[in-house]
Amino acid sequence: MAKIIKPLTEIQIKNAKTKEKTYTLGDGGGMYLEINSNGGKWWRYRYELNGKTKKVSLGVYPATTLADARKKRDAARSILANEDRDPFLKIVTPINPQVVQKTFKEWAEWYIEEISNELSDSHVTRTLKTFRKDVYPFIGNMPINDIKTKDIINIMHIMKNRNATESARKTFSAISRVFAKAISNFPDDIERNPTVDISLRDVIGKKQTKNYPIITDPKELGILLKNIQDYTGDVSTRLALTMLAHVFTRPSNVRLAEWSEVDLVAKQWVIPAQKMKPNKELIVPLSKQIIELLEVAKQYSYDSELIFPSNRSRRSPMSDNAMVGA
Structure with missing residues (x-):
C-alpha cells in the first residue's frame, strides 16, 4: 500500500528549522519542500516521463507560496496525464520572474x-x-x-x-x-x-605597485619600531611587521613564511631557494625576540602551514596590502 503523505501547512513550513544536512518535507503528488542547510527553502517537484525520473524547481519560498507551488504541480500532473509530454517545457518560466527571483x-x-x-x-x-x-x-x-x-x-x-x-x-x-x-x-x-x-x-587599469625606501637613520628606525608596537589593528599583521623589522628580508618572504622552514631549537629560518630571487637558499638567524614572537604567532595561525595566513583563508598568505596598509 502506497504511503499517504499529509499535505503541508503554512505553519509547518514557517516553523521548519535549518538542520546540519539538507532535508525535505513532502506535500504529496511529487511535490516537496527542500530545506537547505544554509536556511534556504525551495519547492521541488519529482515526476516520471518515458521511464525516467526528473526533478525541477518550482521556486523559492516564500516568494513562491504553498498555493503557487501547488498550482504549478497540479498543472504539470494534468499535462503528464493527458498529453504525455514534458510539462516544464512550457511552465518552467514563471509569468512574472521578478516575483520569484531573489534580488x-x-x-x-x-x-x-x-x-x-x-x-x-x-x-x-x-x-x-x-x-x-x-x-x-x-x-x-x-x-x-x-x-x-x-x-x-x-x-x-x-x-x-x-x-x-x-x-x-x-x-x-x-x-x-x-x-x-x-x-x-x-x-x-x-x-x-x-x-x-x-x-x-x-x-x-593595472594595479599600481609602490616601492618604499629603506630606512638607514637609527632614529627613523626607532620611530618605525614604536609605530609597529603601537599598532592596534590585526595582531598577525603587527607580528609580521615586527618580524620584518628584525630579519631584514623582503616583505614577501615574511608573508609566505611557513612553519616547516623554521627551526626554533636551532634558532634559524631557512628560506628555500625557490622563494629567493637569486634562487639560492638563505639561512636567517633568529633572535630571542623573534623566537618569542613566533611562539605568539603560532596561537593565531592555528593549524595553517603558513606563519602569517590571511584572515580570509588559513590556506592563503597575508596580503601585501595588509602589511603596506598598516
Missing part, C-alpha cells in the same frame, strides 16, 4: 551569512560595508538573473572615477564570490556569473 541584495546577505563562520568578523563587516556603500545602490534591488556585465562595469567605473581603484578590486571580487557561491549551491536558480566576462585590468 542581488538577498543573495549577498545569504552569502555573508554563509561566510560568517569561515572568516574573521572584521572581514565580514568590511564586505557588508562595501556592499551597502558601493553595490546595493546600483544592483541591490535587481533580480540576480537580470544583472548584466555592463551593470558590474558601471560600478567599477564609478569607483575608479573617485580614485578608489583598490577598493574597486575588492568590491569586484566580493560580487564575483556571491555569484560563484550561489551557482555552486543552487545551479537551477542562478543562470550565470556576469563577472567572468570582465577583464578588470581593462576596466580600471
Whole structure:
C-alpha cells in the first residue's frame, strides 16, 4: 500500500528549522519542500516521463507560496496525464520572474551569512560595508538573473572615477564570490556569473605597485619600531611587521613564511631557494625576540602551514596590502 503523505501547512513550513544536512518535507503528488542547510527553502517537484525520473524547481519560498507551488504541480500532473509530454517545457518560466527571483541584495546577505563562520568578523563587516556603500545602490534591488556585465562595469567605473581603484578590486571580487557561491549551491536558480566576462585590468587599469625606501637613520628606525608596537589593528599583521623589522628580508618572504622552514631549537629560518630571487637558499638567524614572537604567532595561525595566513583563508598568505596598509 502506497504511503499517504499529509499535505503541508503554512505553519509547518514557517516553523521548519535549518538542520546540519539538507532535508525535505513532502506535500504529496511529487511535490516537496527542500530545506537547505544554509536556511534556504525551495519547492521541488519529482515526476516520471518515458521511464525516467526528473526533478525541477518550482521556486523559492516564500516568494513562491504553498498555493503557487501547488498550482504549478497540479498543472504539470494534468499535462503528464493527458498529453504525455514534458510539462516544464512550457511552465518552467514563471509569468512574472521578478516575483520569484531573489534580488542581488538577498543573495549577498545569504552569502555573508554563509561566510560568517569561515572568516574573521572584521572581514565580514568590511564586505557588508562595501556592499551597502558601493553595490546595493546600483544592483541591490535587481533580480540576480537580470544583472548584466555592463551593470558590474558601471560600478567599477564609478569607483575608479573617485580614485578608489583598490577598493574597486575588492568590491569586484566580493560580487564575483556571491555569484560563484550561489551557482555552486543552487545551479537551477542562478543562470550565470556576469563577472567572468570582465577583464578588470581593462576596466580600471593595472594595479599600481609602490616601492618604499629603506630606512638607514637609527632614529627613523626607532620611530618605525614604536609605530609597529603601537599598532592596534590585526595582531598577525603587527607580528609580521615586527618580524620584518628584525630579519631584514623582503616583505614577501615574511608573508609566505611557513612553519616547516623554521627551526626554533636551532634558532634559524631557512628560506628555500625557490622563494629567493637569486634562487639560492638563505639561512636567517633568529633572535630571542623573534623566537618569542613566533611562539605568539603560532596561537593565531592555528593549524595553517603558513606563519602569517590571511584572515580570509588559513590556506592563503597575508596580503601585501595588509602589511603596506598598516
